[in-house]
Amino acid sequence: xxxxxxxxxxxxxxxxxxxxxxxxxxxxxxxxxxxxxxxxxxxxxxxxxxxxxxxxxxxxxxxxxxxxxxxxxxxxxxxxxxxxxxxxxxxxxxxxxxxxxxxxxxxxxxxxxxxxxxxxxxxxxxxxxxxxxxxxxxxxxxxxxxxxxxxxxxxxxxxxxxxxxxxxxxxxxxxxxxxxxxxxxxxxxxxxxxxxxxxxxxxxxxxxxxxxxxxxxxxxxxxxxxxxxxxxxxxxxxxxxxxxxxxxxxxxxxxxxxxxxxxxxxxxxxxxxxxxxxxxxxxxxxxxxxxxxxxxxxxxxxxxxxxxxxxxxxxxxxxxxxxxxxxxxxxxxxxxxxxxxxxxxxxxxxxxxxxxxxxxxxxxxxxxxxxxxxxxxxxxxxxxxxxxxxxxxxxxxxxxxxxxxxxxxxxxxxxxxxx
Amino acid sequence: xxxxxxxxxxxxxxxxxxxxxxxxxxxxxxxxxxxxxxxxxxxxxxxxxxxxxxxxxxxxxxxxxxxxxxxxxxxxxxxxxxxxxxxxxxxxxxxxxxxxxxxxxxxxxxxxxxxxxxxxxxxxxxxxxxxxxxxxxxxxxxxxxxxxxxxxxxxxxxxxxxxxxxxxxxxxxxxxxxxxxxxxxxxxxxxxxxxxxxxxxxxxxxxxxxxxxxxxxxxxxxxxxxxxxxxxxxxxxxxxxxxxxxxxxxxxxxxxxxxxxxxxxxxxxxxxxxxxxxxxxxxxxxxxxxxxxxxxxxxxxx
Numbered sequence: 262x263x264x265x266x267x268x269x270x271x272x273x274x275x276x277x278x279x280x281x282x283x284x285x286x287x288x289x290x291x292x293x294x295x296x297x298x299x300x301x302x303x304x305x306x307x308x309x310x311x312x313x314x315x316x317x318x319x320x321x322x323x324x325x326x327x328x329x330x331x332x333x334x335x336x337x338x339x340x341x342x343x344x345x346x347x348x349x350x351x352x353x354x355x356x357x358x359x360x361x362x363x364x365x366x367x368x369x370x371x372x373x374x375x376x377x378x379x380x381x382x383x384x385x386x387x388x389x390x391x392x393x394x395x396x397x398x399x400x401x402x403x404x405x406x407x408x409x410x411x412x413x414x415x416x417x418x419x420x421x422x423x424x425x426x427x428x429x430x431x432x433x434x435x436x437x438x439x440x441x442x443x444x445x446x447x448x449x450x451x452x453x454x455x456x457x458x459x460x461x462x463x464x465x466x467x468x469x470x471x472x473x474x475x476x477x478x479x480x481x482x483x484x485x486x487x488x489x490x491x492x493x494x495x496x497x498x499x500x501x502x503x504x505x506x507x508x509x510x511x512x513x514x515x516x517x518x519x520x521x522x523x524x525x526x527x528x529x530x531x532x533x534x535x536x537x538x539x540x541x542x543x544x545x546x547x548x549x550x551x552x553x554x555x556x557x558x559x560x561x562x563x564x565x566x567x568x569x570x571x572x573x574x575x576x577x578x579x580x581x582x583x584x585x586x587x588x589x590x591x592x593x594x595x596x597x598x599x600x601x602x603x604x605x606x607x608x609x610x611x612x613x614x615x616x617x618x619x620x621x622x623x624x625x626x627x628x629x630x631x632x633x634x635x636x637x638x639x640x641x642x643x644x645x646x647x648x649x650x651x652x653x654x655x656x657x658x659x660x661x662x663x664x665x666x667x668x669x670x671x672x673x674x675x676x677x678x679x680x
Numbered sequence: 681x682x683x684x685x686x687x688x689x690x691x692x693x694x695x696x697x698x699x700x701x702x703x704x705x706x707x708x709x710x711x712x713x714x715x716x717x718x719x720x721x722x723x724x725x726x727x728x729x730x731x732x733x734x735x736x737x738x739x740x741x742x743x744x745x746x747x748x749x750x751x752x753x754x755x756x757x758x759x760x761x762x763x764x765x766x767x768x769x770x771x772x773x774x775x776x777x778x779x780x781x782x783x784x785x786x787x788x789x790x791x792x793x794x795x796x797x798x799x800x801x802x803x804x805x806x807x808x809x810x811x812x813x814x815x816x817x818x819x820x821x822x823x824x825x826x827x828x829x830x831x832x833x834x835x836x837x838x839x840x841x842x843x844x845x846x847x848x849x850x851x852x853x854x855x856x857x858x859x860x861x862x863x864x865x866x867x868x869x870x871x872x873x874x875x876x877x878x879x880x881x882x883x884x885x886x887x888x889x890x891x892x893x894x895x896x897x898x899x900x901x902x903x904x905x906x907x908x909x910x911x912x913x914x915x916x917x918x919x920x921x922x923x924x925x926x927x928x929x930x931x932x933x934x935x936x937x938x939x940x941x942x943x944x945x946x947x948x949x950x951x952x953x954x955x956x957x958x959x960x961x962x963x964x965x966x967x968x969x970x971x972x973x974x975x976x977x978x979x980x981x982x
Contacts, residue, residue, distance in 0.1 A: 333936035339724045357939050360725035449917060504809030506920040507830045647938045658921025663833035672742065672922075679737055 290321045291584050292345035293591075294335060295572075297326040301530050304602050305400075309594035313587065320587055331650075339363050346578040347588045351570045351641040353649060355396050358573070365576040367395045370585040379593065379610040387567040387642075388609070398588050399571035400595035402607040403636060405626065406456045406564035407545040409517065409525040409535050414441060414542075418523075422546050424556045426491050429549045430498050436523050437499040445522035447513035448505040448660050451653020452640040457526055458656040459564040459637055462488035464550040467562045469637030473677070474648050480673040489659060489666045491551075496662040506661045528565060528639070529626055533604050536620040545622055561634040567609070568642025651676040710952060716942060717949045723941040734946035743922045743930060744947075750837045750926050751954070755905025757841035758848070762901050763894070766852035771882050774860045785857065789850040796847070800914040803843045804830065830916050833923045840911045840924060848904070852897045859893035860886060895966045902962070903955045927951040 296302040310322055325345055328334045332354045338344050344363055358364040371377045371388075376398060380388055384402050388395055415422060415432070418439055423429040436443040448454050455470060463469040465484035472478035478485065502508060502516060517525035518538035525535070535543040548564070550556040572588040574581060596608035600616050604623060619627070643649045655673050658664040685691070717734055721727035738744050769788050773781045791799060806813045807829035815826050829839045863886060871881040887894075909928040916924045918933065925933075927947050935944030 331937040336723055336936060336939065353939065357722050357724060360722065363724060449919075451917075502810070503826060504828050504831045507804070507809070507916060647940060650933060650938045654918070654921060657919050658923075661831060661833065661920030663923075664921055675741070 288319055288321045289580055289583060290323050291347060291578075291580060291587060292323045292325060294325045294338075294345045294348035295327055296349055297324060298329070301533075301603060305595040305598035308598035308602060309591045312594045312597075313590060316590060317587060320583065322587075342577075344575040344577070346575055346580060346584040347591070348573055348575065349571070350397055350573045352568050352644050353641070353646045355390065355569060355573065356644060357646070359390070359392075359396065363575065363577070364396050365574040365581055365585060367398065367574065367585055367588075370582070370589060371395050371398070374586055374589040376589045376593070376610075379612065381609060381611055384567060384609040387569045390569050391644075397569065397571035397573040398592035399567070399569070399609040400592040400599070401567065401570070402609045403567045403630070404565050404607060404639065405529045405636065406460055406639070407527065407529050407531070407626070408460065408548055409527065409531065409543060409545050411517065411520060411523050411539060412542050412544055413539075414520060414523040423549045424547075424553065425549055426495070426551055429500075430495065432523070433495065433498045433500050442502040442516055442522035444500050444524040444526065445508075445513040445516040446501050446505050446526055446660065447508050447510040448501065448657055449507055449509045451650070451657055453526060454656040454660050455640050455652045456564055457660060458488060458492055458652075460526070460548045461491050463562050463564050463637060464488070464548065464555055464559050467635050469562075469564055470640075470652055471566070471637040471643070473652070474638065474643040474645050476680075480670055480677060486666065486670055487551075489669050492656075492659055493662075493666050493669075496660055501660060506657055529607060529623075530603075530605060532620055532622045532626070536622060541621065543622065545626065560629075561632055563633055563636050566636030566638045566642060568638055570641065571609075645680055647676060647680055713945050713948050713952065717945040719942045720940075721942045722939040723935060727942070730942070734943045735950075737943065738930075738946050738950065743925055744927075746922050747925045747927045747930050747947075750924060751906040751908065753837050754841040754844070754908045754926065755902045757838060758845040758905050759898065759901040761842070761845035762849045762852045763897055766849050766856050766897070767887070770853050770856035770860055771886060774857060775878075788853045791847045792850040792854075794847070796910050797914060799843065799847045800911055803846075804915050807839055831920055833920055836916055836920070836924050840908070840915060841905070843911050843915070844904070844908065848901075852901070855893055855897055856890060859890045863889050891966065895962060899959060899962055902958050906954055906958065907951060927954070 295306055297306055306324070313320060313322065327349060332351070335344075335348060335350070335354055336357070339358060339361065350358070350364070355364060377388075380399075381402065384399065387399055390396050410422060412422075414436075418435050418441070420432050420435055421428070423432050433443040446453060446457060459469045462485055465487050466472060466478060466482070468478055473480060473485070480486075502513070502522065513522070513525065514527075514531075514534070516522035517535070520539075525531075529545075532545075547556065547560045550559045572592050574585045574588050578584050593610055593612060596610045596612045597614055599605040599608050600612070600614045604616060604619050606616060606619065606623070606627060640649050640653055643652075651673060655664075655669050655676075658672075659666075659669050716727060718729060718731060719727035720730045720733070769784070772778055773785050773788075775781075778784075805811075809815065809826060809828040809831060812829070814829065818825060818827070827835075830836050832839075867885045867889070868881055871885055876884065906926075907928045908926050909932065912918055912924050912926060912929050913932070918925045918929050927950060931944045931947040931951065933944075934940045934947060
């Protein structure tokens with residue numbers, strides 16, 4: 262009797278296992294290489310996966326979290342012919358994969374899924390690559406480099422918000438004397454040092470580092486040399502914390518959030534975190550300029566900007582068309598999550614959602630956008646990988662305070678001459 | 681055993697599989713490094729032959745000079761530190777009268793078994809400019825200097841080399857301990873009869889008889905210094921600027937960040953040649969002395 266019961270149980274188990282296997286076989290598993298590191302990347306991804314289960318019940322995503330390695334993993338996967346079905350990409354990798362035909366042209370899918378109809382007109386420029394084709398479904402809209410300040414620290418030290426470099430230097434002197442870090446910078450990362458240089462360079466030439474990347478300007482131009490001189494002088498005055506080039510994001514952010522630093526540089530995505538930590542004491546300011554007139558004029562020019570980037574598809578995937586549809590869907594859901602769950606309305610698509618509970622800083626930014634006349638680019642939006650690497654390296658050298666302006670100009674000039 | 685060693689067929693039979701694998705996975709890869717270093721290639725697309733352009737760009741770059749100087753400094757620090765301390769500690773724990781010998785033998789080797797990442801994080805905390813333990817110690821003894829150990833343009837490479845030397849000293853230590861154990865006690869007894877002190881006995885017996893061990897230790901530390909990468913990648917990211925770049929780091933950034941595989945492989949080719957030159961030089965130095973010794977033993981003129 263006991264043996265019979267065991268046999269019956271095993272038979273039932275076998276049938277159940279076969280059933281499970283059959284249902285698993287019905288599902289299409291797509292590998293996806295996506296950012297999944299912090300709330301700003303995890304929340305939208307989880308939301309998109311949840312919605313995907315409803316819209317595409319036959320699709321299952323297998324996440325490969327993106328490594329913070331400047332695209333090295335993706336490049337290695339491509340070289341080995343092991344690209345995932347869907348992957349997040351920026352302009353640099355996109356250009357490389359276009360040459361090797363490892364990125365799918367998404368024009369038709371963008372049309373058939375209705376993705377094209379939802380793209381904001383202001384974001385159409387970073388939907389199409391320079392050959393007029395769509396290679397990635399973007400979700401991020403125009404993004405901006407913001408100079409965050411702790412208003413309470415300025416008030417406590419009897420300082421006004423700086424509008425010129427001279428005023429900024431005065432603030433640096435006062436804060437340094439009070440043992441407060443004037444500006445916390447996570448200089449371990451090249452993109453933020455490049456952005457630091459960019460916010461000064463845009464006061465002299467609206468093109469900023471983007472103009473250098475495209476060859477429209479040269480590092481030896483007076484505007485860029487002046488920007489380097491200003492940054493070097495501010496560094497020497499003590500603008501940044503000790504050990505700036507080895508400070509990571511967490512350390513710099515902590516300095517700002519705990520009131521040990523008066524200013525902080527980051528993208529607009531930091532608004533949520535800054536508000537949570539400092540409440541109304543945190544705000545963003547227009548970048549200081551060389552005089553009052555240039556300050557006013559410069560209010561319309563922001564560092565940062567959008568770029569051709571987003572979710573791309575491996576054309577060699579056995580389910581390439583399905584993967585493309587899923588990629589379009591995920592990008593759209595990212596936009597929804599960014600608006601509703603991350604209080605960030607700066608997305609690429611009009612998904613018909615609004616958020617009335619935006620933090621004050623975001624409301625101010627949204628109000629300032631119509632007056633903006635130009636933006637530059639984050640380093641991941643630059644097109645020349647060699648320049649991208651070099652601008653990060655040499656601006657880091659400049660903020661270390663141990664390299665001269667001449668060295669900065671000649672070294673970058675050498676790199677740009679060979680581009 | 682003798683029968684096998686005198687049989688060429690057996691030798692070929694045993695060597696062929698290893699030689700085959702070595703040729704496929706190592707030798708052919710090195711050849712490919714040299715081959716693709718003459719191309720403009722992004723690693724995944726079509727490679728375009730550009731002759732020696734990558735090499736001419738590399739040699740004319742100021743970062744190349746910095747990287748070579750850094751490789752030399754790194755190699756110098758780790759070689760001196762590791763060989764000096766490993767020798768002293770190995771001789772000390774080999775002494776029968778040394779208390780807690782087993783404890784020290786294990787303790788010196790512990791850093792070797794730790795993950796490089798863990799070691800780098802540990803030393804990053806210790807060397808932190810603001811909250812680091814080392815600066816705190818300096819302050820505790822009355823110094824008001826706040827050294828920026830990892831952010832210094834001219835000093836960071838030495839800090840990185842020290843971290844590497846600290847971690848891998850135990851490896852050299854283990855090799856030297858094993859070498860000392862293989863020395864017959866008769867030599868020491870003879871030295872004792874001749875009235876030599878322990879220090880003199882080690883100086884005239886231990887160190888000369890460890891020549892082969894030192895040769896290997898030197899090879900490991902010098903080539904390890906030239907191709908330094910991990911500590912740099914984790915602790916400074918090559919910065920500030922290019923202050924802590926080495927040839928390996930140039931290769932990595934060119935290939936995986938700038939997508940210039942050809943240029944990166946040119947740096948790799950130079951690195952291979954530099955390591956080869958070091959091996960040949962060390963071989964020559966050690967072989968020369970060996971030959972002199974043999975000539976001396978044979979009664980010939982030195």
